Amino acid sequence: MDLILWRHAQAHALPLDEALQARAEAGEDLTVHIDMAQDLARTLTPKGERQAERMAQWLNQRLPDTTRVLVSPAQRTQQTALALGRTFKTVKSINPQASVDDLLEAARWPRARDAVLLVGHQPTLGMLAARLLTGQDLAWSVRKGAVWWLRSRERDGHTSVTLHAVQPPDFL
Numbered sequence: 001m002d003l004i005l006w007r008h009a010q011a012h013a014l015p016l017d018e019a020l021q022a023r024a025e026a027g028e029d030l031t032v033h034i035d036m037a038q039d040l041a042r043t044l045t046p047k048g049e050r051q052a053e054r055m056a057q058w059l060n061q062r063l064p065d066t067t068r069v070l071v072s073p074a075q076r077t078q079q080t081a082l083a084l085g086r087t088f089k090t091v092k093s094i095n096p097q098a099s100v101d102d103l104l105e106a107a108r109w110p111r112a113r114d115a116v117l118l119v120g121h122q123p124t125l126g127m128l129a130a131r132l133l134t135g136q137d138l139a140w141s142v143r144k145g146a147v148w149w150l151r152s153r154e155r156d157g158h159t160s161v162t163l164h165a166v167q168p169p170d171f172l
Contacts, residue, residue, distance in 0.1 A: 001152045002115035002164070003107055003132070004063070005125045006055065009145035009169065010048035011076035014039055039096060044079045051145035051169035056083035058172055059117070059147065066114040070094060070106055072121060080145070081119045088119070096121045100128045100137065110152045110159050132161045145169035 014034060044052060069088035071081040072095050081088045093102040103124060107116040109132075118125070126140035129148050142148060149165040
């Protein structure tokens with residue numbers, strides 16, 4: 001099974017008041033302070049739109065026609081996926097607060113017959129790649145607009161996962 005992870009392209013920042021901005025700059029995790037509706041409404045920047053278009057072109061040259069495209073309900077991921085020009089399904093469980101297990105379940109890993117493209121968010125995409133490639137929950141970074149292409153194979157009752165490709169948008 002091929003599992004392709006596509007992080008949404010560059011999006012406009014969430015407006016923060018001065019106190020929250022200072023806490024963010026100090027490295028504090030502000031997840032509990034962020035208004036989910038505001039976060040889901042964030043849109044791509046002009047640079048993000050260009051990143052999504054370039055990556056969509058690269059993907060469309062490589063993705064099988066039968067690929068299932070599953071997308072977070074966030075506006076920025078919807079815009080990223082629209083660049084593909086393919087039918088996709090919005091899956092609530094792929095939201096910015098999703099867990100690695102949520103993504104694996106949505107993708108039907110490793111049982112899906114067809115390739116699956118997940119358009120989602122950090123840190124979950126990086127953690128998913130780390131778990132599948134190392135067996136550990138590690139905080140790996142997936143750049144904005146980048147794709148990580150993973151491939152699983154079952155042999156002698158064991159599933160092995162290989163990193164098929166990593167493509168950042170700035171190399172296109």
